[in-house]
Amino acid sequence: xxxxxxxxxxxxxxxxxxxxxxxxxxxxxxxxxxxxxxxxxxxxxxxxxxxxxxxxxxxxxxxxxxxxxxxxxxxxxxxxxxxxxxxxxxxxxxxxxxxxxxxxxxxxxxxxxxxxxxxxxxxxxxxxxxxxxxxxxxxxxxxxxxxxxxxxxxxxxxxxxxxxxxxxxxxxxxxxxxxxxxxxxxxxxxxxxxxxxxxxxxxxxxxxxxxxxxxxxxxxxxxxxxxxxxxxxxxxxxxxxxxxxxxxxxxxxxxxxxxxxxxxxxxxxxxxxxxxxxxxxxxxxxxxxxxxxxxxxxxxxxxxxxxxxxxxxxxxxxxxxxxxxxxxxxxxxxxxxxxxxxxxxxxxxxxxxxxxxxxxxxxxxxxxxxxxxxxxxxxxxxxxxxxxxxxxxxxxxxxxxxxxxxxxxxxxxxxxxxxxxxxxxxxxxxxxxxxxxxxxxxxxxxxxxxxxxxxxxxxxxxxxxxxxxxxxxxxxxxxxxxxxxxxxxxxxxxxxxxxxxxxxxxxxxxxxxxxxxxxxxxxxxxxxxxxxxxxxxxxxxxxxxxxxxxxxxxxxxxxxxxxxxxxxxxxxxxxxxxxxxxxxxxxxxxxxxxxxxxxxxxxxxxxxxxxxxxxxxxxxxxxxxxxxxxxxxxxxxxxxxxxxxxxxxxxxxxxxxxxxxxxxxxxxxxxxxxxxxxxxxxxxxxxxxxxxxxxxxxxxxxxxxxxxxxxxxxxxxxxxxxxxxxxxxxxxxxxxxxxxxxxxxxxxxxxxxxxxxxxxxxxxxxxxxxxxxxxxxxxxxxxxxxxxxxxxxxxxxxxxxxxxxxxxxxxxxxxxxxxxxxxxxxxxxx
Numbered sequence: 170x171x172x173x174x175x176x177x178x179x180x181x182x183x184x185x186x187x188x189x190x191x192x193x194x195x196x197x198x199x200x201x202x203x204x205x206x207x208x209x210x211x212x213x214x215x216x217x218x219x220x221x222x223x224x225x226x227x228x229x230x231x232x233x234x235x236x237x238x239x240x241x242x243x244x245x246x247x248x249x250x251x252x253x254x255x256x257x258x259x260x261x262x263x264x265x266x267x268x269x270x271x272x273x274x275x276x277x278x279x280x281x282x283x284x285x286x287x288x289x290x291x292x293x294x295x296x297x298x299x300x301x302x303x304x305x306x307x308x309x310x311x312x313x314x315x316x317x318x319x320x321x322x323x324x325x326x327x328x329x330x331x332x333x334x335x336x337x338x339x340x341x342x343x344x345x346x347x348x349x350x351x352x353x354x355x356x357x358x359x360x361x362x363x364x365x366x367x368x369x370x371x372x373x374x375x376x377x378x379x380x381x382x383x384x385x386x387x388x389x390x391x392x393x394x395x396x397x398x399x400x401x402x403x404x405x406x407x408x409x410x411x412x413x414x415x416x417x418x419x420x421x422x423x424x425x426x427x428x429x430x431x432x433x434x435x436x437x438x439x440x441x442x443x444x445x446x447x448x449x450x451x452x453x454x455x456x457x458x459x460x461x462x463x464x465x466x467x468x469x470x471x472x473x474x475x476x477x478x479x480x481x482x483x484x485x486x487x488x489x490x491x492x493x494x495x496x497x498x499x500x501x502x503x504x505x506x507x508x509x510x511x512x513x514x515x516x517x518x519x520x521x522x523x524x525x526x527x528x529x530x531x532x533x534x535x536x537x538x539x540x541x542x543x544x545x546x547x548x549x550x551x552x553x554x555x556x557x558x559x560x561x562x563x564x565x566x567x568x569x570x571x572x573x574x575x576x577x578x579x580x581x582x583x584x585x586x587x588x589x590x591x592x593x594x595x596x597x598x599x600x601x602x603x604x605x606x607x608x609x610x611x612x613x614x615x616x617x618x619x620x621x622x623x624x625x626x627x628x629x630x631x632x633x634x635x636x637x638x639x640x641x642x643x644x645x646x647x648x649x650x651x652x653x654x655x656x657x658x659x660x661x662x663x664x665x666x667x668x669x670x671x672x673x674x675x676x677x678x679x680x681x682x683x684x685x686x687x688x689x690x691x692x693x694x695x696x697x698x699x700x701x702x703x704x705x706x707x708x709x710x711x712x713x714x715x716x717x718x719x720x721x722x723x724x725x726x727x728x729x730x731x732x733x734x735x736x737x738x739x740x741x742x743x744x745x746x747x748x749x750x751x752x753x754x755x756x757x758x759x760x761x762x763x764x765x766x767x768x769x770x771x772x773x774x775x776x777x778x779x780x781x782x783x784x785x786x787x788x789x790x791x792x793x794x795x796x797x798x799x800x801x802x803x804x805x806x807x808x809x810x811x812x813x814x815x816x817x818x819x820x821x822x823x824x825x826x827x828x829x830x831x832x833x834x835x836x837x838x839x840x841x842x843x844x845x846x847x848x849x850x851x852x853x854x855x856x857x858x859x860x861x862x863x864x865x866x867x868x869x870x871x872x873x874x875x876x877x878x879x880x881x882x883x884x885x886x887x888x889x890x891x892x893x894x895x896x897x898x899x900x901x902x903x904x905x906x907x908x909x910x911x912x913x914x915x916x917x918x919x920x921x922x923x924x925x926x927x928x929x930x931x932x933x934x935x936x937x938x939x940x941x942x943x944x945x946x947x948x949x950x951x952x953x954x955x956x957x958x959x960x961x962x963x964x965x966x967x968x969x970x971x972x973x974x975x976x977x978x979x980x981x982x983x984x985x986x987x988x989x990x991x992x993x994x995x996x997x998x999x
Contacts, residue, residue, distance in 0.1 A: 287505010604634030847885020
């Protein structure tokens with residue numbers, strides 16, 4: 170029995186009705202107006218909150234709030250039985266109740282409960298009120314501790330500036346009091362904040378100053394915390410092994426003393442060091458030990474943190490059977506923003522699980538649809554919660570994962586509507602967040618192939634909002650234009666965005682950026698076959714380059730002008746531009762670009778129908794080869810070898826052309842080799858070497874499948890098919906066309922299956938795959954339908970192609986449908 174309350178046994182914590190006994194003691198102290206024991210009993214609310222018993226914790230704290238506010242005893246039980254938080258009523262204390270020690274204590278406990286529940290704004294306000302009350306009653310130590318809590322809470326929310334401000338004030342208080350334990354603890358907090366903000370020199374200096382004081386404080390937890398922080402700094406400086414050795418010492422001592430908090434921290438750092446070193450399985454072992462320790466402690470916050478971390482580790486190795494249930498447990502135990510973050514990651518892992526099953530073809534379409542639907546529901550709920558909690562960084566991550574869901578499920582337009590609603594009806598979201606919503610919405614509308622004007626309006630809104638806070642609007646417009654151009658081939662959207670950026674930019678204040686924007690928009694116009702307007706913009710960019718003696722921009726512009734004239738079969742007009750591009754590039758030491766310009770120049774002498782000049786072409790190509798070798802760039806070297814091969818081919822030396830294209834193939838990167846393989850096959854077909862042609866076709870097809878370049882290789886095959894057909898070898902022509910069609914189909918299917926990461930680079934690959942397939946279909950269809958092909962050959966090609974397709978495993982009816990579709994596609998394309 171306690172001396173001050175005979176009805177409260179000393180071992181009340183061990184009794185089943187311990188909570189009821191505390192409530193009874195609290196009510197009796199309330200009746201006696203016993204400040205000291207009211208404060209002591211309200212502390213039990215903090216213990217309960219620490220174990221996640223928030224209803225009971227809030228009920229006890231509410232009785233304390235009523236006591237401070239002077240609520241009559243007979244009304245107190247109504248507050249207790251309501252099972253509501255006392256935070257809102259506690260905010261009245263500072264204005265309506267005198268400052269006393271019990272006032273400060275009740276406010277501090279209520280703040281702690283709010284913090285554990287994830288109600289950060291409430292917690293910060295209550296901690297500040299508690300600190301003011303402590304100051305007013307002269308409790309300097311209490312005020313310092315509360316300021317330290319404020320700093321730690323700001324750090325948890327990512328506001329390191331406010332964290333440092335509050336913690337520095339706490340440090341000053343501790344130093345005035347001569348409290349070495351408090352001083353060392355706050356110094357260690359400041360070390361962590363400095364490290365998070367990449368102020369590593371400051372962090373090291375603080376650590377060095379602290380070493381002796383941390384060990385002299387006589388607190389093993391502080392000494393271990395110092396050593397752990399020192400270990401992290403060692404690993405940051407590159408001494409991973411030394412840092413891990415220190416952490417293992419920390420871990421051993423913490424386990425011996427039963428210091429669970431430090432034990433879990435050490436295990437977490439050890440796990441992270443193994444992740445950073447690429448040792449995922451070793452990281453898992455430490456993370457699993459951390460979770461076991463957290464579960465044993467019974468602390469729900471420690472459990473949620475460690476379970477969340479471990480679940481992500483499982484997801485990274487695609488062990489979804491362990492990742493998903495663990496994240497569900499974390500969500501069940503978490504509260505506030507921690508629950509929202511765990512929920513967001515659960516949604517992300519569910520997306521990965523569904524799409525991984527798609528790639529491995531280990532699930533049915535219905536199961537995949539169900540998995541994506543659950544992921545969507547979870548992520549939408551998480552994003553809404555995160556917005557309510559003011560955590561826009563995590564909410565943005567959730568939106569990006571939702572974009573993947575909508576892409577994968579084919580619901581891009583529906584997703585775009587959701588995103589617009591978040592931007593407009595999100596309830597006080599920032600301009601930055603609203604801008605991100607509009608950006609993703611615009612991308613989804615381009616994904617959907619919807620009305621381009623709507624996508625354009627959304628991206629313009631994104632640039633307006635993001636430009637107000639993050640980057641200059643013109644810079645954002647240029648970024649969006651490049652994504653629209655390269656990832657989506659939405660050329661009308663890209664051109665409009667480039668024009669918007671040019672309207673924003675000043676040719677006098679930002680000449681280089683303006684000139685590059687002119688050049689980039691000219692490339693879009695070239696793709697739109699508007700060479701006249703493209704040349705106008707390139708001329709304006711050239712004038713900027715000349716005025717500023719900008720050889721880099723000048724070389725780029727000259728190269729593009731040369732390409733326009735070459736494409737228009739005007740080699741005489743193209744040559745001076747390629748010559749200037751090469752000269753300017755070589756002048757500023759860009760041998761790679763100079764070699765590419767000379768390779769293009771050489772081709773103008775080969776492809777001149779009026780007066781080809783093979784000797785000059787050979788001389789220029791040799792110079793390109795020399796510069797390419799000097800640059801060491803494989804693309805430039807292969808292009809130079811290719812120019813020499815084209816020259817040999819045009820000169821009728823098919824054997825030399827074949828060898829030079831083979832050389833170019835060997836130089837090129839694997840993803841570029843199909844281009845030269847197509848040329849090699851063209852040379853073999855032209856010299857009617859059917860035996861070698863058949864062998865190389867098989868070899869190159871296998872290489873394309875191995876390197877995932879089926880689509881690019883499929884595109885290169887139609888010239889060979891055309892040559893064999895003109896030779897009258899319908900069987901070989903049909904075989905080549907069948908390879909082209911089947912490889913294109915396989916490559917397209919592989920691209921569509923790979924939805925594990927659907928950001929702009931993957932979208933670009935998917936778009937390019939669609940375009941490549943259309944080109945293959947157009948080539949094949951033209952050979953089947955165009956009147957320039959002799960009628961007797963066309964008539965024979967159709968059944969022979971059907972036979973070639975069935976020979977390679979296509980069912981008869983599927984082959985007939987495929988060929989009919991190709992013919993229809995070609996007629997529509999005309």
